[in-house]
Amino acid sequence: CKQVVEWAAGGGKWDSSAGGWFHNMPSITGVHHEQGKLEDFQRLYYCSPPGDSFCGLPPCSGCSSPPCSDCFAGNQLYASLRPGCDGNDKGVGCVPPKTAMGYKGQHWPTTVVHGTQEMHIFAIGDWGGMDGSLDPPEGRPTIVAYDWGRRPGPSVFPRSRWNKMHDVEYCNHKQLVECFNTRGQAPCAPECGYVAGVDDEPQMLVANAFKARAALVDPQYILNVGDNFYWGGIEKTCGSPMDHISYPTKHQFDQIFEGVYQGAGLTNKPWFSVLGNHDWGGFKFDNGWDQQISYTWASNRWVMPAPYYKTSVVYADLGFDVDYFFLDSNFIDAMPPEEDPNHNMCSRKNNKASASCAAADGPESVDACPGWFASLWAEQKPWVTELMGQSKANWQIVVTHFPCGHEQDFYKSLRDLGMDLLVTGHRHDQELWLPDDYAKNHMGVTCIVTGGGGGITSEATPNPEETEDWYGEAQYGFYDLTISKSEIFIESINYDGEVLLTHTVHPSR
Structure with a gap:
């Protein structure tokens, strides 16, 4: 750190490439690099280091825009009071908990929707691509x-592609990267099914269709099923104070979320969100998942007060309401540390030996990780079962x-208590499971997979002429749910805006 900071503050800042x-x-130090002092460059190399060298601590004093420990030129971004709150309300809807688990199972304040127009809800998942412009702290590599x-x-993450049964790999990660490097030209393997103009920009294609439809139908809110930032969530180790937003958090949210999902029908609309396995870290568990929870109180639309929680929406002028239950099901990718290191949040290979999120009330060690996630799932089951049975919505x-x-079997038990719809993601495509799809659906309830948001490449080629390995009706897209007291009309929207499939759900009780 000392050597590179002294170089930068000396001759480095006058280099022709210094800009x-x-x-x-x-934005970090409050001064242009040519006016930067030694302490300013130490601050830069602590917050967002360019290149391979980094500083593990900020300067104690002497920087141009104190306090020197923050990464926002003295204007620390706080998550201490949600926009719109007056400071007197200390409840879950206004102030963060002391730790990321502090609001588990709590009720997020009820949303009241007014009007008698057609009411829409959008559902999307696995949408958050890589922030290649971030210089991550802590010695982390760029997300490229x-x-x-x-x-x-x-930028979309290239994922391997397999056949429908997932027992034959057509194209591995490195082969698909080669297709990205050549934009589909040789030596890109045809087996990768890479479609130039689609696979290289799927998040933006889906987002453009999302925005175009939002401008027409004005959705009241969005259901977000997670995997919000590939590859491994927020590029910061867990344990930040819950009322602070780190530099990587702000940068990734700005580049991947705030700068993408705006416009008529979307701006200021709530995104009711859950964590995906990649938000926990993908093949590790100690990335900045707690910062995604913190962002709830720095934003007027991001809603993720805990890994699991509930809320209600009341359509006041139409005479009906909805109870929502948001669950964390990531225990499925929390395996024993020696298993499947590339898809295991508890992997011994990819987690540091000292990895711990005890400060955030998360897993305290690699060995404790599988049991921690299993316990998190185990405590949610009676919680949602009791509340589902009590719901009068x-x-x-x-x-x-x-x-x-x-x-x-568990979701079938919830169906028996009144669950009307299950909204999911994780598989990188769009699938509408009907209650009478008995060969695969044993829950007795309509279920959607909306994992085609475009942050990662789709399960199979998006070429509509080659659908033999598709699980569902599309590879990239989202869902539009039109809700009334008597029905939910589900429309599966392709990345180009085309409606591919529809289904109507009626109340189960």
């Missing part, structure tokens, strides 16, 4: 997978990350 290297200096991924805005909807097909 590119140190472009974040004004291919030659042109070092850019502002989201017209509709009961469950939202979680892992896809239709997991824990079917």
Whole structure:
């Protein structure tokens, strides 16, 4: 740290490339790099280090815009009071908990929707691409997978592709990266099913269709099933104070969420959200998942007060209401540490030996990790079972990350108590499971997989002429749910805005 900071503050800042290297200096330190002091460069290399060297601590004093420990030029971004709150309300809807688990199972304040117009809800998941323009702290590598991924805005993560039975790999990660590097030209393997113009920009394609439809139908809120930031969530170790927003958190939210999902029908609309396995870290558990929870109180639309929680929406002028139950189902990817290291949040290979999220009330160690996630799931089951049985709402909807097909006996028990719809993601496509799809659906309830948001490449090729390995009706897209007292009309929307499939759900009780 000392050597690179002294170089930067000396001759480095006068280099012809310095403007590119140190472009974040004004926002982090409050001064242009040419005016930067030694302490300012230490602050930069602590908050968002350009290159391979980094500082483990900020300067104690002497920086141009104190306090020197923050990464926002003295204007620390706080999550201490949700926008719109007056400071007197100390409840879950206004102030953060002391730790990320502090609001588990609590009721987020009820949303009241007025009007008698057609009411819409959008559902989307697995949408958050890589922030290739971030210089991550703590010695972390940049989030770049291919030659042109070092850019502002989201870049899709290239995932391996398999046959429908998932027993034959057509194209591994490295082969698909090659397709990205060549934009589909040779030597891109045809087996990868790479479609130029689709696979290279799916988040933006889906977002554009999402925004276009929002401008027409004005959804009242969004159901977000997780995997909000690939590859591994927020690029910061867990344990930040709950009332502070870190530099990587702000940068990733700005580049991947705030800068993408805006416009007529979307701005200021609530995003009721859950964590996906990649938000916990993908193949580790100690990334900044708690910062996604913290962001709830720094935003007027992001809602994730805990890994699991409930809320209600009252349609006051139409005479009906909905109870929502948001569950964390990521225990499925919390395996014994020696198993499946590339898809295991508890992996010994990819977690540091000292990894711990005890400060955030998360897993305290690699060995404790599987049991911690198992316990988190175990405590949710009686919680949601009791509340589902008590619900007097017209509709009961469950939202979680892992896809239709997991824990079917449990969801069937919720169906027997009144659950009307299950909204999921994780599989990177769009699937509408009907109650009478008896070969695969044993829950007796309509279930959707909306994992085609475009943050990661789809399960199979998006080529509509090659659908033999598709699980559902689309590879990239989202759902539009039109809700009334008597029915929910589900429309599956392709990345180009085309309606591919529809289904109507009626109340189960």
